[in-house]
Amino acid sequence: MATQPTTTTIQLNPKEDQLKELLLDAARYVDQHQPAAEPVVLRWAGGWVRDKLLGVESHDIDTAINVMTGEAFTSKMCELCEKPETIQKHGITETDIGNLHKIARNPEKSKHLETTTIKLFGYDVDFVNLRKETYAEDSRNPQMEFGTAEEDALRRDATVNALFFNLNTGEVEDFTTGLADMQSKLIRTPLEPFQTFMDDPLRVLRLVRFASRLEFSIDPAAEEVMVDQGVLEALRLKISRERVGVEVEKMLKGNHPRRALQYIDDLGLYHTIFTDPNNPSFPSPNTSNWKFAYNCLDTLRENKAPASIYNMLVRSDEAAYLAWALAAIVPFGPLAQPPHTGKGRPPPPYGTVAAREGIKAPNKLSDLCTAAYNHRAEILSLKKTVTEGAPDINQRDRFGMAIRHWDSRGGHWRLQVLWALLVEAMEVLAGGSDKSHTGSNEDFLQGWYAFLDHLQELDVMEAPSLKRLIDGTQLAKALGVKPGKWMAQALEVCVAWQLRNPEATDPAGAVEEVRSKRDELGIPSS
Template sequence: MADNTSGPISLTLTPLEQQLRDLLVSAAEYIDQQDLGAKASPPADGVPSDGNDGNGASASPPRRDPLVLRWAGGWVRDKLLGLESHDIDTAINVMTGEAFVKRLRDYVDIPENRERHGLAPDDVGRLHTVARNPDKSKHLETSTLKLCGLDIDFVNLRRETYTEESRNPIVEFGTAEEDAERRDATLNALFYNLHTGLVEDFVGGVEDLRRKILRTPMDPLQTFLDDPLRVLRLIRFASRFEFSIDPAAEALMADDRVLDKLRVKISRERVYQELEKMLKHPNAIAALRFIDRLGLYHAVFTDPDRVDMPRPNVAAWKSAYECLHHLEETKTPGSIYSLLVTTEEARYFAWLMVTLAPFEQLPDDPPTRKGKPAPPLAAQAARGGLKASNRFVDFVTAAHNNRRSIVELRDVVRDQREGVDARDRFGMAIREWDSKGSLWRLQVLYAVLVDVAERVPDPAGNAELVLAEWQKFLDHLVELDVMNAPSLKRLVDGNMLSKALGVKPGVWTRAALDAALAWQFRNPGVEDPEGAIEEVRKRRDELGVPSK
């Protein structure tokens, strides 16, 4: 970051950003001329009138001051850090986002204005407004308009006042200073005034960027109590930018009062959104280190709706996530990570699943009243605590249910037990693990990480011997050529078997088909189905195939 804080800070805009700035400033002047006439010169400080509706609804205050537009938050931060950013939030001093966008559309509907700003027919999209939802901690509506291919958010400057009687703030029109003070971190509280072309810093965000430190604009305890999600947001930004967190703030991030509110006040969907952004970033390991070191595990990875949700001991959790980091950092062709993590989705699932590994040490819940197995605790935390996708929850359930089977086959290879070269045994097991598309490779990785946490609970210990066992297991699967077992196409189907055996399909069919498929694994490359059918004929009684 350039050392330019001794005086006013300007930013170099891209051609597209300059086009957007010129368009918005011209639109503001046009609106002011209509509403204020001669009083249409925007004040540099942008202090608005005192009118407000008291609850953050869409009504704008009476117009006595000219419009002042600012780009806020992340875009300014990224510009100062020299990073590319397309996340442009526009803050408005005396008008709601929806009201401004409607007037902006009036401006661009005038043909000469479109021509003046070089707007193509598709450069201005439709208005989309996200309504307030205080129950989800969404305290102000946001209006979005696609301009020149970018989604631009528009919202008015505001101040928020919290009371003891309500978890939701009173939201009012505010000044730029008040808007900056309510934000999660000083580096996200910077503004770029579109009219002056200068950065506005009311809370010391520029200096904090230079020092690479995350600090809250207001008292950190009050900041976190007002919106506990800010705890996770600070962790996300600290890991993303490799910044430190102000010790005064860090000391309060695990305060019981804050964590209690994080569990009950913030929707789990929003918790999951923050976690997803952390774990999809290349520096996911830093986020988990923060969560672990600050003692936030049980506030994040739990089901708050279940009062008696068990709490795993997380002393060995570090071994699991540090192992995943090690595997990712040292991957080579044919390594554990390269064989098991093959897509970006798989990478994200790998980091998300390691957060749930501590639950494997706990016993399963008793069966349900109907006698069915209860969902694994890790799956309960994923579904109820994180509101993760059904695909991920199904994967976690399969990873838990199949872990012992995976470990048993690993032991067969490690100890060179009988049947170690039985290709059908390994191929059929992999297909069973992968039934319903449950990502068998990641299930194996889950077993690896849990095994490391159990056998080498001290992350400073030597996990190489454990990993060597798993590498040997995977090398054996490659040698047997069963890594793609789930995609092996059957030579025979149920109708073919039924016709060949002269009996109707029935309960016998599945076992017979599995026997035919196992024959395929033992006879790779054979394309004639007759051998598979003959295998079923020979085992007719064993498989329960009825007589003709």
């Protein structure tokens, strides 16, 4: 006998109400034209219900259907929407109904059920049948069957994601403890945690993501199982790293990335996520002081002053995400470079491999990780030059050319500086006073403020986008020679001259500088 759900109500906005009425008419249309054993019942499920109860607007709505597939329902709905009387009744305009898209099953990527999606009244609406899943002993890919609303709720990752809004009754249905857990701000699994995580180990990361995003706590019983070695081994070996990467990216792009990294730290998930799963001897860095790095970044982020370190170094939403991704690999900062034998390019740093293989970081992020590691020593050296007031502190070309070099090999030179700061935070703040756990050790940050202020005073922050006074063709012509391998180095000499002579508009001085270094640069005689 089915359990009677706990219920509550939700106030729909006008657009949601418009969508609801259209879907209910579509359900009645289906009942009239292809009657099943029981009438069609539609429910909005999961994240939309949770967010609505939290007062957060969401434009993604999952619609669960009791007696038919999403594709079968949406094809009948589209048929209904072509009728003039339906268009008039629901005030449908040309842009209100989008095209149908079918997302096929792909069990190898843990996409176990076909989904049909369509844009309706500005909402991205997915349609799928209610289902239950059973797992064979030798496979993590579940067998999917039509199920009841209760069975569908119980197979979900968290009770707060297992709520339904029944369009027919206008009530929220809770077949687990979702409503109570919403009140308690608790992330709990609908079924026994060990079975939930072994059925799909990615749920470990999904719980971390929801707990950090919603600022909820995780049920201690679930936390205990999330660190079980069998669960972690299943997560490391059985889940595609692309899926792991998607979850980590969503965490770091959310509103509370520091909380996500702290959960990963506290639960001991780090070496399961940031690793090369195909290399049993891949090093596990010391994470005992990692918290000083991510707490430091969060403290910097909270400083909203225009001249703050964060605002100088993080200048876009993309950069904000990359900053947190770099913070995630800070523990690899102190590790020595992988050994290089033979010819060819040296292997990437361990942190790059952990990002590339552990979370399938794209090339852009992987290249940034490599550049940040490779340039850290030079960044620290220049910072020391500034803080110690060295005699060559005002050599504009020295600083400007360094910045151009960093940026040309990995991009986002400002984030490379930030990574050097965060690695130093992990190493330095760990030995500081009790207050340093917040990342607010002013003595430590003062050196970085001095460094960045000096770069601004020298006016070299935009050095990578400096417009050259002379290009290669013009330089070769001025020297009376043909272009050759010497060109790249010679142009660098020109740029350095420009940095020393910021008011110059005539490149003659730069050409003379190149001419004076003709033998050194290997420029042939004219």
